[in-house]
Amino acid sequence: MKFATRATAISPFLAMAYGEKATELEQQGHNVIRLNLGEPDFGAPDAVLDALSTSLDKPDYPYTSALGLPQLRQAISNFYLEKHQCTVCPDTIVVTAGASGALLLASAALVEEGDNILLGDPSYPCNRRFLNAFGGDVTLIPTRAEDNFQLTLKDVQSYWNSNTKGVLIATPANPTGTAIKSDELAAIARYCQQHNGFLIVDEIYLDLALEQSGSATNASTKEGLQTILKHTDFRDTVIVVNSFSKYFGMTGWRLGWCVVPPAMLPIMERLAQNLFICPSTLSQKAALACFTPQALAQCEANRATLSARARLVFSAIENMGLAIDAIPEGAFYAYINIEKTGLNATAFCDQLLADFHVALTPGNDFGNHRADSYVRLSFATKECQLTEGLRRISAFVSRLETVS
Numbered sequence: 001m002k003f004a005t006r007a008t009a010i011s012p013f014l015a016m017a018y019g020e021k022a023t024e025l026e027q028q029g030h031n032v033i034r035l036n037l038g039e040p041d042f043g044a045p046d047a048v049l050d051a052l053s054t055s056l057d058k059p060d061y062p063y064t065s066a067l068g069l070p071q072l073r074q075a076i077s078n079f080y081l082e083k084h085q086c087t088v089c090p091d092t093i094v095v096t097a098g099a100s101g102a103l104l105l106a107s108a109a110l111v112e113e114g115d116n117i118l119l120g121d122p123s124y125p126c127n128r129r130f131l132n133a134f135g136g137d138v139t140l141i142p143t144r145a146e147d148n149f150q151l152t153l154k155d156v157q158s159y160w161n162s163n164t165k166g167v168l169i170a171t172p173a174n175p176t177g178t179a180i181k182s183d184e185l186a187a188i189a190r191y192c193q194q195h196n197g198f199l200i201v202d203e204i205y206l207d208l209a210l211e212q213s214g215s216a217t218n219a220s221t222k223e224g225l226q227t228i229l230k231h232t233d234f235r236d237t238v239i240v241v242n243s244f245s246k247y248f249g250m251t252g253w254r255l256g257w258c259v260v261p262p263a264m265l266p267i268m269e270r271l272a273q274n275l276f277i278c279p280s281t282l283s284q285k286a287a288l289a290c291f292t293p294q295a296l297a298q299c300e301a302n303r304a305t306l307s308a309r310a311r312l313v314f315s316a317i318e319n320m321g322l323a324i325d326a327i328p329e330g331a332f333y334a335y336i337n338i339e340k341t342g343l344n345a346t347a348f349c350d351q352l353l354a355d356f357h358v359a360l361t362p363g364n365d366f367g368n369h370r371a372d373s374y375v376r377l378s379f380a381t382k383e384c385q386l387t388e389g390l391r392r393i394s395a396f397v398s399r400l401e402t403v404s
Contacts, residue, residue, distance in 0.1 A: 006133055013125060014365035015376075018349060022359040033381075033389035036359040038174060038332065040249040040380045042302045044286075045295035048250065052286040061281040066272035067265075068095020068257070069284045075291045076257055083207070086230050088259055094268050095257050097279050099204050099243035102258035103130045104275070106239050109267050110198050111136040115165035120151045121367035122335070122374070124174040127202065137163070142369035145325035148178035149335070153187040160191075166198035172205040172225065175366045175376040176335040177328025182226045189234040200239045201228045204256070205331035207247040207299075211307040225330055229259060236261045244283075246331070247299055248290050253283040306332050309379040309386055316390040317377075320397045332380040335363070337373055341400045344372040356392040 015036050022032045067073065070090070077090040096102040103126075111117065113135030119128055121140035128138040141159050143149045156167055167188060171180045185201070192199045209225045228238055243256035260268055272278070289295055313334050317324055323337040338348050345362035352358050363374030377393075379386055 010129060010132075011125075015361040018353065018359045018361055021353055022357075025353070025357060030357050032353075032357045032359060033385055033392065034359045035377045035379070035381065035386070035389050036361045038246075038378050038380060039251050040246060040302070040306075040332070041382055042249045042305070044248065044250045044253065045290060045298045047289040047292045047295040047298075048248070048286050051289035052282070055282070055285050061285075064278045064281050064284060066269050066278050068093070068279055069281075069288075072284050072288055073257075075288055079291055080227070080229065084227050084230070086227055088229055089262075092235075092259050092262055092265060093257055094260060094265070094272065095255070095279050095284060096272070097256070097276055098245060098254045099202065099241050099256040100126065100130075101254075101276065101279065102241045102243075102256050103127060103200070103202075105268050105271050106200055106241070106258060106260075107131050107134045107136065108271050108275070109264060110200075110239075111165065114163060116161060116163040117165055118151070118156060118159055118167045120149065120155075120169065120173070121369040122149060122173075122175055122363060122371065123168075123366060124170060124202075125365055125367075127168055127170065131168070136165075139164075140367050140369070148180065148326050148329075149173065149176040150178060150180040150184070151188065152184060153191060156188050156191055160195065160197075164195070164197060166200065167192055168200040168202065170202035170204075172208070172328070172330030174205070174331060175333050175361070175363070175374075176326055177205070177210070177331040177333040178326045179225055179329045182228075182230075185228055186231050186234070189228060189231065189238055193234055193237045198237055198239060199228075199234070200241065202241045203227060204241065204243040204246050206242070208303055208306060208332065209330045210310045210328060211304065236263070239264070244287055244290065247303070248287075248295075249299075249302065250283075250287070250290075253280070253287070255279055255283045255287055306379070309383060310334075312383070312386065313377065313379045313390065316394065320394050321401075322397065332378055334377045334379065336375050336377060338375055339373045341397060343400070345375050346372075348375055352393065352396050356396045358389050358392045358396075360393075 018036045073090040073093040080086045080088040107130040111134040116137045120143045189199045240259040244250040349362045361376040363371040
């Protein structure tokens with residue numbers, strides 16, 4: 001049997017690979033602190049669990065529209081208005097099987113063989129895999145800490161060529177947690193529009209803005225994390241991806257959404273009908289409860305908890321003598337510069353896991369540019385586990401300094 005090149009050429013997802021290594025150690029009886037995966041530990045809001053329980057009393061889960069339940073599309077529209085003061089027509093919202101489903105549909109709708117798409121380096125690896133799967137030629141553009149590890153208009157202008165079809169930007173981003181300034185994003189959107197290209201904006205961490213204070217707060221945080229949808233001039237060329245997985249803590253429910261230009265809606269509907277029929281009816285019905293006052297209050301409390309954890313992590317990393325070159329503004333990641341240890345990212349993560357039983361993710365998972373110099377730590381875990389993990393990392397770094 002001969003497998004497709006697109007399948008054999010794909011590289012492993014290292015965040016998951018280190019999770020498997022951690023499981024092997026646990027099976028040997030070791031206590032492993034998992035700081036490698038971006039999965040919120042708080043889970044779905046209580047109101048969502050209650051809604052799920054109630055719906056199970058009268059199980060009725062037929063296929064929904066391929067675009068999602070109309071009530072859920074309206075609820076998402078209301079959420080944009082109430083939380084972001086942004087009017088989004090529910091008819092432009094497509095409910096999907098996670099943000100991954102949204103990226104799958106968008107890639108299928110927009111990318112043809114040989115099309116060039118621009119992404120920043122570092123960036124979430126799976127995003128480029130969707131583009132590659134539909135024949136996209138992805139260019140990873142090296143980014144800089146002084147630009148929050150985000151693309152700039154100058155970057156896009158420099159790398160745009162005759163085959164370039166569009167740009168994909170995540171803000172806040174994985175693995176850095178940093179956001180792009182809203183005026184820079186708008187400038188990139190305008191450039192794409194002027195060159196008949198698209199801009200996909202991954203906003204899955206938008207509502208997980210971290211509360212910071214003092215000198216660590218940068219310009220993007222001060223202006224607030226804003227959805228690109230506030231710029232109505234770009235609604236015909238911008239696709240926004242979001243998810244119930246992060247802010248709402250519903251990772252395994254596999255539910256997300258995207259906001260697309262009106263002309264793209266029938267194309268997305270046909271693709272969805274053929275590729276996965278519809279998102280999970282059960283998850284959609286339960287997700288309606290995400291937008292109740294009780295659920296939103298719980299989500300905001302979780303965000304405050306993540307902010308407190310962020311401050312704990314940033315302080316601990318500084319005390320170890322390591323650096324976070326660009327302060328995260330959202331999500332639950334710290335992208336740590338480990339150059340001073342003398343180890344590359346893979347060796348650092350391998351030794352830390354083998355000797356101190358803490359799982360991190362090497363920067364090589366997220367691109368090529370200076371990837372050996374960084375590791376990603378996820379603080380989406382309980383504070384007691386996080387504190388112990390940081391203690392072990394500090395001991396590991398101290399041992400490296402003693403050896404050197």
